[in-house]
Amino acid sequence: MPSPLAISIGEPAGIGPDLILKIYKERVAQKLPVFCVFGDPDLLDARAKRLGYDLAIKTTTPGQAPEIFDHALPVVDLGHRVVDQPGILSPDAAPLVVDAIRQSVDAIFAGQCRGLVTAPIHKANLYKEGFDFPGHTEYLASLCAKGGDTLTPIMMLAHGSRRAVPVTIHMALKQVFETLTPDLIIENVRIVYRDLQTRFRIERPQIGVTGLNPHAGEDGTMGKEEIDIIAPALQRLRVEGFPVDGPLPADTAFAPHIWSNYDALIAMYHDQALIPVKAIGFDEGVNITLGLPIVRTSPDHGTALTLAGTGKASPNSFLKALAIADEMTQKPLT
Numbered sequence: 001m002p003s004p005l006a007i008s009i010g011e012p013a014g015i016g017p018d019l020i021l022k023i024y025k026e027r028v029a030q031k032l033p034v035f036c037v038f039g040d041p042d043l044l045d046a047r048a049k050r051l052g053y054d055l056a057i058k059t060t061t062p063g064q065a066p067e068i069f070d071h072a073l074p075v076v077d078l079g080h081r082v083v084d085q086p087g088i089l090s091p092d093a094a095p096l097v098v099d100a101i102r103q104s105v106d107a108i109f110a111g112q113c114r115g116l117v118t119a120p121i122h123k124a125n126l127y128k129e130g131f132d133f134p135g136h137t138e139y140l141a142s143l144c145a146k147g148g149d150t151l152t153p154i155m156m157l158a159h160g161s162r163r164a165v166p167v168t169i170h171m172a173l174k175q176v177f178e179t180l181t182p183d184l185i186i187e188n189v190r191i192v193y194r195d196l197q198t199r200f201r202i203e204r205p206q207i208g209v210t211g212l213n214p215h216a217g218e219d220g221t222m223g224k225e226e227i228d229i230i231a232p233a234l235q236r237l238r239v240e241g242f243p244v245d246g247p248l249p250a251d252t253a254f255a256p257h258i259w260s261n262y263d264a265l266i267a268m269y270h271d272q273a274l275i276p277v278k279a280i281g282f283d284e285g286v287n288i289t290l291g292l293p294i295v296r297t298s299p300d301h302g303t304a305l306t307l308a309g310t311g312k313a314s315p316n317s318f319l320k321a322l323a324i325a326d327e328m329t330q331k332p333l334t
């Protein structure tokens with residue numbers, strides 16, 4: 001029997017706990033792989049009662065999860081207790097939220113779990129408590145870096161075979177200009193190319209790279225980053241043999257007839273890449289972290305505080321995230 005997938009509980013005031021309970025309820029109909037939640041069993045029990053769900057919750061180790069999963073939701077108890085208050089953020093939740101991510105990663109490195117699906121966190125609530133990472137993506141890279149290495153994590157949003165990656169991730173727009181370099185673009189393309197081959201079994205991934213400015217700079221009249229940074233990076237990549245097109249005007253690159261030519265489109269900043277994926281199917285998008293030695297996926301939505309505790313949040317993106325993590329961890333890396 002394969003080891004379970006880990007699910008980190010995410011922000012307790014958000015919809016993460018609702019969705020974990022909802023998908024567990026649907027485990028048979030949806031043929032879900034075995035998973036265990038890293039979190040607070042009492043909180044999940046209280047949320048289940050609030051939602052009127054009749055299900056059992058059992059404290060477990062990851063190793064016991066497969067035998068428990070049929071009859072009870074397996075929860076690895078992290079020892080932090082938080083009050084069930086849907087929609088109301090509390091700084092007291094931060095240790096639970098952060099520990100759930102950290103201990104899930106530890107369990108994967110220990111061979112007890114095979115991959116991680118993260119429920120959404122409320123970033124601002126964690127920053128107030130000293131969490132020093134912009135999001136999961138960067139925190140996971142730090143947790144996975146061993147022996148002083150630094151890893152470049154890649155955030156890829158996917159809706160079926162439509163994939164988009166921002167080269168710069170969680171930063172103010174004005175910081176993007178000083179962060180973009182040919183080396184960063186080259187590193188992103190190399191990692192995306194390699195991970196599409198090894199994790200997605202695409203033999204020769206086709207990659208498109210967008211510009212930064214309107215109309216990809218319109219020959220330098222609307223910005224020079226395409227000429228000074230992006231085109232030289234692509235030239236170096238072509239010399240190395242990578243099939244990359246660009247710089248493509250970002251407004252048309254995501255039109256379906258162009259996007260479908262590529263296994264991934266690499267864009268220059270967060271919203272350039274994420275808006276198209278969330279716009280074509282918010283309910284089905286999945287966030288996948290590349291560039292790490294572990295598999296991590298997540299639904300594409302956030303904590304949706306106003307829906308927490310109502311039972312109205314859609315589980316579809318979470319189900320997709322679980323399915324992709326399951327698929328990515330079925331076979332050994334090639």
Ligand SMILES: NC(=O)c1ccc[n+]([C@@H]2O[C@H](COP(=O)([O-])OP(=O)(O)OC[C@H]3O[C@@H](n4cnc5c(N)ncnc54)[C@H](O)[C@@H]3O)[C@@H](O)[C@H]2O)c1
Nearest residue numbers: 119120121122123124298300301302303304307313314315
């Ligand atoms: N993976 C993550 O941890 C992650 C991802 C995105 C956003 N966030 C965080 O979530 C918080 C809130 O962000 P936001 O308001 O921009 O985005 P959001 O995704 O929480 O909400 C955007 C809109 O979509 C709705 N929505 C979200 N998920 C839904 C679902 N499953 N079913 C039905 N409707 C749903 C919400 O009600 C809201 O109208 C922020 O702190 C942000 O950083 C976390």
Ligand SMILES: N[C@H](C(=O)O)[C@H](O)COP(=O)(O)O
Nearest residue numbers: 135136137138287298300301
């Ligand atoms: N940028 C992501 C999004 O908007 O969907 C989200 O903030 C999640 O980021 P992390 O996976 O790094 O937490």
